[in-house]
Amino acid sequence: MLVKQISVFLENKSGRLAEVTKTLGKEGIDISALSIADTTDFGILRLIVNQPEKAEAILKENGFTVSSTSVIAIAVQDKPGGLASALDVLESQSIGIEYMYAFIGKTTDEALVILRVEDSEKAIQTLENNNIKVISSKDVYDL
């Protein structure tokens, strides 16, 4: 169920993000989710792509500092409180969230969210036990 996320170190200077997306685009890699955490000096670009291993290799070849992390993708109802109920579930089990970001969803009635938590296995089990839809990696890559 774990989804492989690619993280890239970027200096805060113009054109770097475009460089990454261009590099991946040339190799036919499709980005389905993207988020940037940034400070004044640097940013961390987080990507969900259709071929994570290939993307990691390509970015490394092009001189980027890259790492991969396991994250969880969930689908919540696209209505007020939809995400809150999922977060409550994790909170009740004291599962800390390192960061999260939303997907560029293609379905209409569900919002897709990426979560990075301390204990992924436990989080998945907890979410599923509470009927929260965890999306398989295969489905995520194909989005």
Added chain:
Amino acid sequence: MQYWNSTYECMPREELRKVQSERLVDIIKKIYHNVPFYRSKMQKQGIEPGDIKSVDDLKKLPFTYKQDLRDNYPYGLFAVPMSEIVRIHASSGTTGKQTVVGYTRKDIDTWAEVMARTLTSAGANRESFIQVAYGYGLFTGGLGAHYGAERVGASVIPISGGNTSRQLQIMKDFGTTHLACTPSYALYLAEALEEAGFKKGDLKLRAGVFGAEPWSENMRKEIEDRLGILAIDIYGLSEIIGPGVASECHCKVGMHIQEDHFIPEIINPDTEEVLPAGEKGELVFTTITKEGLPLIRYRTRDLTVLNTDTCDCGRTLTRMNKVTGRTDDMLIIRGVNVFPSQIESVLLEIGETAPHYLLIVDRMDNLDLLEVQVEMTPGLFSDEVKKIEEIEGKIRKGIESTLGINAKIRLVEPKTIERSEGKAKRVIDKRKM
């Protein structure tokens, strides 16, 4: 009075050479017999004191390095019994052991003499009030300027560094005419004076002798404008004697080296070949009158150019340009000696591989700023901001505890720091010396 000692300051160069040669012959005999380190070094090269007949023979002699002072810590290179040593100073020992220097009564006298020449060339005399705002202590700045000021017969105000509001009050109340401190402190004082509402006319300040750190022509102009004074540059290093080894005259076209006490040479630091005047290279000094710690062909690591033409001021003493760099990449940041290797060892403790890094020094509002750029490595990278910030914090703290300097850490992408084929370029100094 323009000169303190016109006999030597304006001596025809041929005559000066004779003086230097006599003194060199004499000092070589002394060190050969009194300093085992030099004796064995000379013996290894197959030289005896009798082989040194004039300054022309200087090039036969071995070099002395800062490391030799460290290896013989504390008193191993002294040439007289400790009972004759009346003063001990030490240089800031940021890399490993500090280096210790010792003075006999005559050495203190020589030091006062060369500082008196310096202060005289800044217009000081027995009517002057000289405020010495260099630090007093093991550092040679304060006491060196102090003894020179006493020698010219001025009224010395030994306030030492710091306590700016008191510096200003004293400057005004005591009628300070001359200021001796670092150039950045002079500018700081100028600002503080303006803030406190003092005007140029409120003070009797006429000139200042500024050194112990590199400074630019722009900075000179600013100091001169804001304080309404003549600002002259002074060079020195504790191994040779302290401040006063060389200093500018009012012409401000290079610092006159007190050559009757210290023979300068410029060498190519790689081939060790002696270069003619006008060529840039490493400055090397031989002390020819010092008793306590004579040094033969001491490698200063400072890069500069010598000019032997007679100056418009009438002095025949060789002039050295401002130091434009170091052969060992040493930086002086806020008065602290910083070697890139010290930063490198901090980085090595944190990362698992030798990092690529670059030190960028700049000066803003008269304060030196150090930025350390470090290339990101897979080992340091994390997908969490806080973990990367923790690494930055570790580097910052490591540098602060090693050097006492607060540096800005900037993590940069791999391969963005310029690679060089030979020696890596580790430093960009934007301070425009």
